Amino acid sequence: MSPFRLCTATVHLSGSLRSALRRARTLGLDGVEIDARNTPGADALSKTGRRQVRKWVADEGLAVAAVAFPTRGGYADPDRLEARIAATKEAMTLAHDLGAGLVYNHVGDIPPPGADGSRDPRRGLLLEVLSDLGAWGSRCGALFAAEVGRAAPADVDSLLDELPDGAIGCHLVTGALVVNRHDPVAAVAVLGDRILHVHATDAIAGPIAGRGRSVVLGTGQVDLPTILAALDDHGYRGWVGIEPVDTVGTDTEIAAAMQAIAAV
Numbered sequence: 001m002s003p004f005r006l007c008t009a010t011v012h013l014s015g016s017l018r019s020a021l022r023r024a025r026t027l028g029l030d031g032v033e034i035d036a037r038n039t040p041g042a043d044a045l046s047k048t049g050r051r052q053v054r055k056w057v058a059d060e061g062l063a064v065a066a067v068a069f070p071t072r073g074g075y076a077d078p079d080r081l082e083a084r085i086a087a088t089k090e091a092m093t094l095a096h097d098l099g100a101g102l103v104y105n106h107v108g109d110i111p112p113p114g115a116d117g118s119r120d121p122r123r124g125l126l127l128e129v130l131s132d133l134g135a136w137g138s139r140c141g142a143l144f145a146a147e148v149g150r151a152a153p154a155d156v157d158s159l160l161d162e163l164p165d166g167a168i169g170c171h172l173v174t175g176a177l178v179v180n181r182h183d184p185v186a187a188v189a190v191l192g193d194r195i196l197h198v199h200a201t202d203a204i205a206g207p208i209a210g211r212g213r214s215v216v217l218g219t220g221q222v223d224l225p226t227i228l229a230a231l232d233d234h235g236y237r238g239w240v241g242i243e244p245v246d247t248v249g250t251d252t253e254i255a256a257a258m259q260a261i262a263a264v
Contacts, residue, residue: 002262003232004198004240007031007065008254011038012244017053021060027254031065032057033241034098036091038070050097057099065239066102066145066171066197067095074108075133076126085129088144092133095142104145104171104197110155127162134167144168145196149176150210153187160194170194174222175201179212184222188230198231199241200224200261214245217257228264 010020010032017039024032045053057064069091071084092103107130111123133144148156148170156170170191177184188195202220206212218224228240240261244253 002228002264003237004228004261005030005063005065005238006242006258006261007033007239008242008244009033009035009068011035012250012254015040018056021056021062023251024062025060027251028258029062029242029254031063031239033066033068034064034100035068035070036094036103037068045094045097047097050094054097054099064095064098064100065241066100066104067091067098067142069103069105071105074106074126075129076108076111076122078125081129085132088133089136089140092137092142092144093140096140101142102145102197103142104147106147106150107159110151110159112155113158123159127159130159130168131163134164137168143196145171147171147173147176148187148191149173149182150180152182153177153190157190157194169196171197171199173199173201174224174227175199175203175214175220178205178221179203179210181205181209184227185230188227188234188236192234193236195231195234195236195238197239197241198236199243200228200257201243214243216245216253217242218260224260225264228261 006029010017013020013023069088073079073084095103111120114120137143146168172195174184177187202215202217202222203212204215204220242254242257244250246253
């Protein structure tokens, strides 16, 4: 039996949240992810509405695995930064209220540490914001997980080394790592218990880093069995998210991915 719990985002299942939950149950998933920016009304749910969603989730025998909060800008990008921080905190509160306890998003470009001991002001700003999000997470009961895919895992690890222990964690996206010429298995070794959430995606890398394409899980360059074994060896017992590539035949693709993961 797989040690991992499987989920997918409701936006992959239906435009209606309640219909998506029913479909997730029918597929045999353990939980769902809710996109706080792209699920209609998710970011504006009242306290009463959030309790209703939790009831719907429980009625289907599911759990909310995580809340996605994809932003265009990063957390060292000064343009509309205060609004981005406030909205991220609200998404973290939403996650807690839905029983998820986790919000994931990219952090944007990671400025390198200064070679001569000086710090790039942008890195200082990024660390300040992430520290703030970490402190908010301690208060509201939901952690922030930084996406690992584009940036080198070692760069993310170095960034987290400069934050208070456990302030934030990582969200590992296997296909994005391959597209950006990073080894997902090595990423697991580098980030270890900082990994809070995983998306098992597949991809084919292009001629240069960052240029590639997503493909159906098991048909690309991601070595899924080795990655899952590495996660298991590191004691990861969290969620594994599935992202269907084809908008037609989504159920079949999700079912095949679930079978592939369960077989490892």
